Amino acid sequence: MSPVISLQAVKKAFQHQPVLKGVSFDVLPGQTLAFLGRNAAGKTTTIRMLLGLIPPDSGTITVLGHDPFRQPVEVRRRVGYLAEDQTMFGWMTVAEILRFMAPFYPTWDHALAGEYVRQFELPPATKIRRLSKGQNVRLGLVLALAHRPELVILDDPALGLDPIMRREFNRDLISHLQGGGRTVFYSSHLLYEVEPIADQIAILDEGTIVRHGPTEQVLHEVKRIVVSLAAYGRLDENWTVLDLRRSGDEVALTIDHADAAIAHLAAHALPHRVIDLNLDEVFEAFVGGNKGVSGVARADTCDPVAVSAAVR
Amino acid sequence: MAPTWFALIGKECHEQKWKLASLAAIVLAVQVSLTQTDGKFDPFAMYLTQALCAPPIALFIAMGVAAGESAAGTLEFMRALPIPRRQFATVRLMVGAATCLAAIGLPTQLVMWWATATGAFDWTAWTTTSGESNFGLGQHPDVVLYGLPACFALCLYVWAVAAAIGQPTELRAGLWALAVWIVWLIAAPASDLWLPGWSVRLHSLGPLYWMGSAPQEIALVAWPQIFIAAALAASSIARYGRLARADNRSPAEITGPEGSAGFAIGRACGSRLSAMLWMQLRQATPLTMIGPGALALILLMITCSPAYGPHVGVLELLAMGVYISAVPIGLLTALIVAVGSFVPDLQRGLLEFWRSRPITPTRWFWTKYLVGAAALAVFLASPMLAGAWLAGDVEAQFVPLLITVPWMLLPAYSIAVCCACMVRQAVYAGILALATSVGLMLLVFRLAARFTDLIPLSPLHVIDRLSYHARLAIVAADRLRYDDTLLYTGFVIEMVTVAAVAALLAWRSIARPTRFAS
Amino acid sequence: MFIRIEKGSTVPISRQIMDQIRALCLAETLKPGDQIPSVRQLARELAVNQNTILRVYERLAGEGMLERRHGDGTYVAPHPPTWRMESQRQKFTEELNQLVSQGTLLGLTRDDLHLLVDDALDHRPTAEQPAAPSSVSGAS
Numbered sequence: 014m015s016p017v018i019s020l021q022a023v024k025k026a027f028q029h030q031p032v033l034k035g036v037s038f039d040v041l042p043g044q045t046l047a048f049l050g051r052n053a054a055g056k057t058t059t060i061r062m063l064l065g066l067i068p069p070d071s072g073t074i075t076v077l078g079h080d081p082f083r084q085p086v087e088v089r090r091r092v093g094y095l096a097e098d099q100t101m102f103g104w105m106t107v108a109e110i111l112r113f114m115a116p117f118y119p120t121w122d123h124a125l126a127g128e129y130v131r132q133f134e135l136p137p138a139t140k141i142r143r144l145s146k147g148q149n150v151r152l153g154l155v156l157a158l159a160h161r162p163e164l165v166i167l168d169d170p171a172l173g174l175d176p177i178m179r180r181e182f183n184r185d186l187i188s189h190l191q192g193g194g195r196t197v198f199y200s201s202h203l204l205y206e207v208e209p210i211a212d213q214i215a216i217l218d219e220g221t222i223v224r225h226g227p228t229e230q231v232l233h234e235v236k237r238i239v240v241s242l243a244a245y246g247r248l249d250e251n252w253t254v255l256d257l258r259r260s261g262d263e264v265a266l267t268i269d270h271a272d273a274a275i276a277h278l279a280a281h282a283l284p285h286r287v288i289d290l291n292l293d294e295v296f297e298a299f300v301g302g303n304k305g306v307s308g309v310a311r312a313d314t315c316d317p318v319a320v321s322a323a324v325r
Numbered sequence: 326m327a328p329t330w331f332a333l334i335g336k337e338c339h340e341q342k343w344k345l346a347s348l349a350a351i352v353l354a355v356q357v358s359l360t361q362t363d364g365k366f367d368p369f370a371m372y373l374t375q376a377l378c379a380p381p382i383a384l385f386i387a388m389g390v391a392a393g394e395s396a397a398g399t400l401e402f403m404r405a406l407p408i409p410r411r412q413f414a415t416v417r418l419m420v421g422a423a424t425c426l427a428a429i430g431l432p433t434q435l436v437m438w439w440a441t442a443t444g445a446f447d448w449t450a451w452t453t454t455s456g457e458s459n460f461g462l463g464q465h466p467d468v469v470l471y472g473l474p475a476c477f478a479l480c481l482y483v484w485a486v487a488a489a490i491g492q493p494t495e496l497r498a499g500l501w502a503l504a505v506w507i508v509w510l511i512a513a514p515a516s517d518l519w520l521p522g523w524s525v526r527l528h529s530l531g532p533l534y535w536m537g538s539a540p541q542e543i544a545l546v547a548w549p550q551i552f553i554a555a556a557l558a559a560s561s562i563a564r565y566g567r568l569a570r571a572d573n574r575s576p577a578e579i580t581g582p583e584g585s586a587g588f589a590i591g592r593a594c595g596s597r598l599s600a601m602l603w604m605q606l607r608q609a610t611p612l613t614m615i616g617p618g619a620l621a622l623i624l625l626m627i628t629c630s631p632a633y634g635p636h637v638g639v640l641e642l643l644a645m646g647v648y649i650s651a652v653p654i655g656l657l658t659a660l661i662v663a664v665g666s667f668v669p670d671l672q673r674g675l676l677e678f679w680r681s682r683p684i685t686p687t688r689w690f691w692t693k694y695l696v697g698a699a700a701l702a703v704f705l706a707s708p709m710l711a712g713a714w715l716a717g718d719v720e721a722q723f724v725p726l727l728i729t730v731p732w733m734l735l736p737a738y739s740i741a742v743c744c745a746c747m748v749r750q751a752v753y754a755g756i757l758a759l760a761t762s763v764g765l766m767l768l769v770f771r772l773a774a775r776f777t778d779l780i781p782l783s784p785l786h787v788i789d790r791l792s793y794h795a796r797l798a799i800v801a802a803d804r805l806r807y808d809d810t811l812l813y814t815g816f817v818i819e820m821v822t823v824a825a826v827a828a829l830l831a832w833r834s835i836a837r838p839t840r841f842a843s
Numbered sequence: 844m845f846i847r848i849e850k851g852s853t854v855p856i857s858r859q860i861m862d863q864i865r866a867l868c869l870a871e872t873l874k875p876g877d878q879i880p881s882v883r884q885l886a887r888e889l890a891v892n893q894n895t896i897l898r899v900y901e902r903l904a905g906e907g908m909l910e911r912r913h914g915d916g917t918y919v920a921p922h923p924p925t926w927r928m929e930s931q932r933q934k935f936t937e938e939l940n941q942l943v944s945q946g947t948l949l950g951l952t953r954d955d956l957h958l959l960v961d962d963a964l965d966h967r968p969t970a971e972q973p974a975a976p977s978s979v980s981g982a983s
């Protein structure tokens with residue numbers, strides 16, 4: 014099964030400021046990938062490259078079997094796209110923009126567009142510049158979905174939706190897109206919303222993918238382990254420590270691929286507690302966790318050599 | 326003064342400084358190129374350049390002052406600041422006024438210094454010799470060269486701001502300001518129809534009074550003018566930053582109509598071409614109509630004006646109306662159509678929207694460009710050509726102008742499109758486009774005058790030559806026949822070439838992908 | 844079939860759903876032979892990825908709790924596996940042990956704990972038994 018989206022070592026810099034430092038990942042047909050990252054982590058840049066709006070400095074991008082920068086029209090016809098804070102022609106009415114956009118897509122389903130307008134409670138005769146923020150996002154969704162695209166790329170779609178609409182939208186995403194076997198690539202800040210929906214998550218931080226995998230697998234593999242300071246000093250395994258905190262004479266380590274670590278601790282009969290984490294905590298450990306390391310390294314009772322060995 | 330005043334003044338100055346620099350540079354260029362003949366400085370030409378430059382300067386600055394904040398989306402932010410709205414509005418209006426004065430005063434001062442220092446102009450000789458002529462320039466040179474232009478620019482500015490306040494975008498603000506000026510321009514003479522003797526009085530209270538009046542007349546209306554300007558400024562300050570109309574939506578608009586019958590979205594466009602045609606026509610046509618609208622108003626004014634008695638034929642009046650307004654209105658309309666239909670689509674958000682749809686920038690640009698040009702041709706150029714055809718029997722001098730102007734629309738439109746695509750900001754694109762179009766016309770003219778062996782293809786020169794032929798034809802009591810086809814063909818080729826170069830430059834700047842850097 | 848998902852919990856969504864369906868089967872709120880919603884229906888209703896629901900159903904079918912009939916849907920298996928009951932019982936014992944130790948920490952005596960358990964047993968049947976089944980079947 015050839016991937017719908019494939020990035021190989023993609024790099025991009027703006028004014029010598031690297032934004033993406035070698036991003037590689039694949040999205041397989043039918044998958045729903047949630048693309049997570051902090052603001053300015055490079056999510057929007059990646060999405061713009063998927064649509065061929067900007068070329069990568071190096072590396073290759075394939076979307077639906079095409080290079081989006083060389084064959085942008087072919088790619089965009091088969092992709093539904095909703096930009097973050099999407100601006101549309103303010104002087105057109107809702108109905109007018111749908112009539113206007115229709116001929117650009119060979120697969121446009123005008124009846125479906127009308128159905129979405131009804132479902133999303135959009136006023137068709139109102140000018141776009143008079144729509145509220147939520148209505149604007151929903152109109153953008155109609156434009157992204159009405160041509161029944163094979164791949165849907167959504168940049169923070171839940172941003173303008175209230176909780177009720179968000180739930181409705183998630184349901185539609187599940188029945189219409191996942192049910193129809195379509196591939197969905199979306200970025201979001203609302204991790205609670207992402208968790209039930211996404212097959213896969215990819216976490217982007219400072220221009221690299223720091224974790225990519227099936228949602229529940231990632232949740233299962235990242236654990237927080239609390240050990241005593243004394244026991245911590247005796248650790249010398251090469252674990253992927255994402256976050257390190259000290260409280261009193263205990264040390265809390267957030268570890269990726271924690272099964273091996275737990276097995277190791279058990280084998281050496283070191284007393285420890287294992288704490289499950291939710292997606293929020295996992296995300297935080299990946300994108301913001303490194304700061305904790307120095308805090309413990311400074312701890313005087315702790316052997317610095319052992320700490321550095323444990324950290325990397 | 327409290328520190329908030331300084332902060333506000335600093336912010337406004339920061340916003341105006343580039344506008345001031347670009348406008349002053351343009352005024353300087355116009356003045357340097359127009360005020361000398363045969364190495365001599367001509368103060369009267371100076372006065373004329375000021376009269377020429379003041380309206381665009383006032384317009385551009387007023388557009389920014391009245392609608393810049395709401396167009397940039399910072400109005401909400403300013404409204405939320407813990408300072409009175411009026412304080413902010415006062416500073417904004419005042420700094421704008423100061424910019425207006427500086428944009429016209431600084432270049433004037435520079436040119437005067439330069440003319441005096443190089444000996445191109447002898448002030449005392451001029452004052453003693455020229456007497457009463459030229460609006461009292463000889464007797465009150467300071468008033469005429471500094472006072473009148475300052476008052477003119479300020480008065481235009483205050484009226485423009487008062488007319489434009491509350492508009493959501495700079496383009497709409499500019500259109501409102503223009504509309505008020507033009508209405509006054511027409512209303513004052515037309516008022517004589519119903520109120521005999523009032524046209525002068527009305528004119529003296531309006532925004533266009535200051536240039537063309539002698540200093541003695543001006544003293545009479547100075548106080549009423551000051552009173553009116555103060556009232557307009559106060560009303561502008563009071564109205565600035567009030568809740569925009571978009572916020573006053575009716576509940577029905579927010580919630581949408583009830584019942585499924587209200588959700589009809591109509592039939593889809595048949596093809597990409599028809600969709601693009603529809604879009605650009607919807608965007609460009611209302612703007613294009615400004616040209617014929619203004620023409621019609623001016624014709625109405627002329628036809629109604631008692632200055633022209635019944636002995637003047639209607640056809641002649643029509644031709645004359647088109648004649649006097651063809652160049653300014655034609656250029657301005659071409660500029661508004663280009664800037665108004667290109668700049669909004671090139672703003673960050675909208676640009677990303679249509680660029681991410683399945684259409685190539687090349688196709689988008691050329692459809693838009695050609696439809697805009699076609700709209701100009703249909704709604705503006707064809708009435709002018711029709712006017713030329715009608716006038717051919719009556720006033721042969723008008724004909725050359727009416728034939729050349731439609732051809733000048735094309736390069737003016739292309740240059741404005743080019744500026745809009747490169748600058749992507751309405752006010753600056755407008756300034757740059759106007760300066761480039763006028764500059765190109767003047768530059769070619771001056772070069773042609775200096776090097777007569779070059780083929781002179783400036784529009785002004787062509788008009789001149791064709792008028793000469795037309796006069797010959799009248800003398801010969803013959804119907805018009807132009808045999809200078811080489812000149813005319815050359816002119817058309819030149820205009821089309823300039824237009825094509827500008828359009829290609831615009832297309833290149835659109836097609837480049839790098840503009841997306843965040 | 845009522846299922847409640849707690850978002851942001853440390854328990855993965857699939858485990859939450861699996862535990863609740865299993866509990867409903869063991870409590871016989873879902874009776875052997877009952878049809879349960881299709882993967883699509885449940886996914887839409889809960890706004891949860893279809894693959895997640897599919898995994899849950901397959902896992903439960905693997906345990907013998909559910910029965911997937913090709914082209915017909917998913918049913919509660921006629922004979923819930925007894926070994927599953929064993930493991931549930933074991934889990935319950937563990938939880939009870941934890942509760943007891945917590946109670947001891949709070950200073951409850953052996954007699955206090957006995958009394959509390961007696962109270963809970965006394966209250967249970969009258970409060971819960973009649974209402975549950977009818978409302979449950981109505982929802983799916």
